[in-house]
Amino acid sequence: MSGHGALGSYDKAKAALAERQELLKRLGGLPLALLQVANEEWLYMLQEDTRHSLAIEGYFATEGELEAVVQGRRGSLEVLNYFRTAQYTYGLAFQYHKEGQLHLDLPLINNIHAMLFQGTAQDRHRGQPADGIIRQIAGARVQPPLEATDYLRAFVKLVPRLLREREVLEALAKAHVLFEAIHPYRDGNGRVGRILLNYLALLQGLPPLAIKGLTQKERERYYAALQEADRGFHRGFPPPEPEHLLQALDQGDFRPLAFLLAETLLPRLDNLVALALMRFDNLKPLEEVARDLGVSRVLVYQWVSRGRLVVYRPRGGRHLLSHPWLFLGTRKHPKLLPPVLPPERPDWEGKIRDLQQSLWAPRG
Numbered sequence: 184m185s186g187h188g189a190l191g192s193y194d195k196a197k198a199a200l201a202e203r204q205e206l207l208k209r210l211g212g213l214p215l216a217l218l219q220v221a222n223e224e225w226l227y228m229l230q231e232d233t234r235h236s237l238a239i240e241g242y243f244a245t246e247g248e249l250e251a252v253v254q255g256r257r258g259s260l261e262v263l264n265y266f267r268t269a270q271y272t273y274g275l276a277f278q279y280h281k282e283g284q285l286h287l288d289l290p291l292i293n294n295i296h297a298m299l300f301q302g303t304a305q306d307r308h309r310g311q312p313a314d315g316i317i318r319q320i321a322g323a324r325v326q327p328p329l330e331a332t333d334y335l336r337a338f339v340k341l342v343p344r345l346l347r348e349r350e351v352l353e354a355l356a357k358a359h360v361l362f363e364a365i366h367p368y369r370d371g372n373g374r375v376g377r378i379l380l381n382y383l384a385l386l387q388g389l390p391p392l393a394i395k396g397l398t399q400k401e402r403e404r405y406y407a408a409l410q411e412a413d414r415g416f417h418r419g420f421p422p423p424e425p426e427h428l429l430q431a432l433d434q435g436d437f438r439p440l441a442f443l444l445a446e447t448l449l450p451r452l453d454n455l456v457a458l459a460l461m462r463f464d465n466l467k468p469l470e471e472v473a474r475d476l477g478v479s480r481v482l483v484y485q486w487v488s489r490g491r492l493v494v495y496r497p498r499g500g501r502h503l504l505s506h507p508w509l510f511l512g513t514r515k516h517p518k519l520l521p522p523v524l525p526p527e528r529p530d531w532e533g534k535i536r537d538l539q540q541s542l543w544a545p546r547g
Contacts, residue, residue: 193438196445197352199490202511203452204351204388206493209520210459211527213280213388224454224539227498229273232393233265236377239396239405260302268298269378269391276385285343285386289335295382296368296375305370312367320366322406324417327366333423334365341425342383351387352441357432358383360412360440364420380444390451392444408440450496457495457509462531463524466495466504466538475507478516486510497542504538 207213230249237244244262252266272295279286297310312331320327328334338361345354362376381391395401415434421427457466467475472492473483486492493509512518528534 193352193442193445196442196449197350199449200352200445200452203449203456203493206509206511206520207388207452207456207459210456210524211462213390213455213459224458228391228393228451229266229269232269232377232381232391233262235393235396236374237261237265239377239394239402240373243397264299264301264303265374265378268295269381271298272378272382273385273391276382280386280388285346287339287342287383287386289332289339291382292335292339292375292379295378296371299371299374299378308369313369316369318366318369320363320372323410323413325364325366325413326419327364328420328423330423331365331367334420334428335367337423337425337428338362338365341428344425345429346383346387351389352445353437355380355383355387355444356412356437356441359444360409360435360437361428361432363409364413364416384448389448390455392447392451394443394447405443408443411436412440449490453493454495456493457504457506458535460506460508461535461538462527464506464508464528465534466506469494469503469505472505472507472510476510476516476519486513497539502542 233252234244234246234249242261244259248259248262249266252263275291293310293312300306300309303309312335314331315329316331317329318327338358341361342354342358345357348354349357359376359380362379363372366372368375377394380394384391394405396405412432412435414436415431421431460466469483469487470480473480476483483492487494487503487505491511491513492505493511495504508520510516510518
């Protein structure tokens with residue numbers, strides 16, 4: 184994982200995420216306005232999410248198709264529906280996060296499915312759990328329960344509890360594996376589950392993530408992680424009650440899936456932390472950061488590779504930018520974020536737009 188190669192384990196990933204969440208909190212959190220201003224960042228996240236999620240299910244969208252959707256030109260229905268559904272659902276999650284609400288209910292989940300299949304051959308079944316219908320998960324050892332709606336109702340009761348009581352990576356991983364094990368619809372369960380996963384991440388003030396799926400190796404890793412996490416359901420489902428489902432979830436090993444989520448989440452979170460800093464000061468080239476910190480350029484790049492310095496990494500990975508306040512500290516060097524930040528700059532929104540226009544070259 185670029186910029187986080189020293190993670191190595193779930194525990195290190197968990198610690199890295201906690202550090203960044205704390206730093207983002209110190210920098211004012213993740214208000215909706217930040218991503219609205221960082222429009223290039225937001226659109227790129229949505230495009231990457233769309234492309235990888237569809238690839239996991241065997242539909243490989245081209246960059247041209249994604250650009251057509253973003254620019255308002257009609258692309259393929261699969262791409263168009265996924266992009267629009269993600270855009271709507273993630274915006275809704277930001278509104279709930281802004282209000283401090285941990286909102287999750289059955290109509291919301293059914294609406295995600297309905298939006299994904301609007302105008303398709305599955306139109307008459309969209310938004311309808313497949314109660315009483317036998318469903319299979321290709322390559323999995325889980326047999327989804329016939330009482331799909333009953334288990335979804337238990338799901339929406341359990342997930343807020345997970346988010347309140349468990350570490351965020353564990354909560355997201357277990358919520359995702361439970362939804363995929365229930366597999367409540369005739370088709371599209373992977374797509375619904377991954378959009379729902381990002382909805383839950385956004386409720387927690389985190390950016391959406393894109394589970395990698397463009398290569399066979401990436402897809403196999405994802406499926407293997409799901410199978411490790413859903414072991415508590417390999418011999419059948421317990422009754423559709425939150426406590427019973429939690430006990431089954433706790434029998435599986437969620438760490439491979441949680442680590443996979445962290446790998447895609449942390450680079451996106453780094454970019455948003457860096458943009459949050461621009462409310463107070465400009466980002467700088469790493470050479471300037473090295474001078475400000477009084478260390479060599481080589482050491483700064485080592486800190487970047489070890490995840491000790493948060494960097495802004497635009498598409499393509501060129502022109503890394505950072506700031507001394509984004510240094511997370513080491514045993515020999517303390518972090519430098521002052522206890523009291525200066526007043527927020529009135530022109531920070533324009534400075535983010537100017538930065539992105541200078542760094543985000545159009546695709547061609």
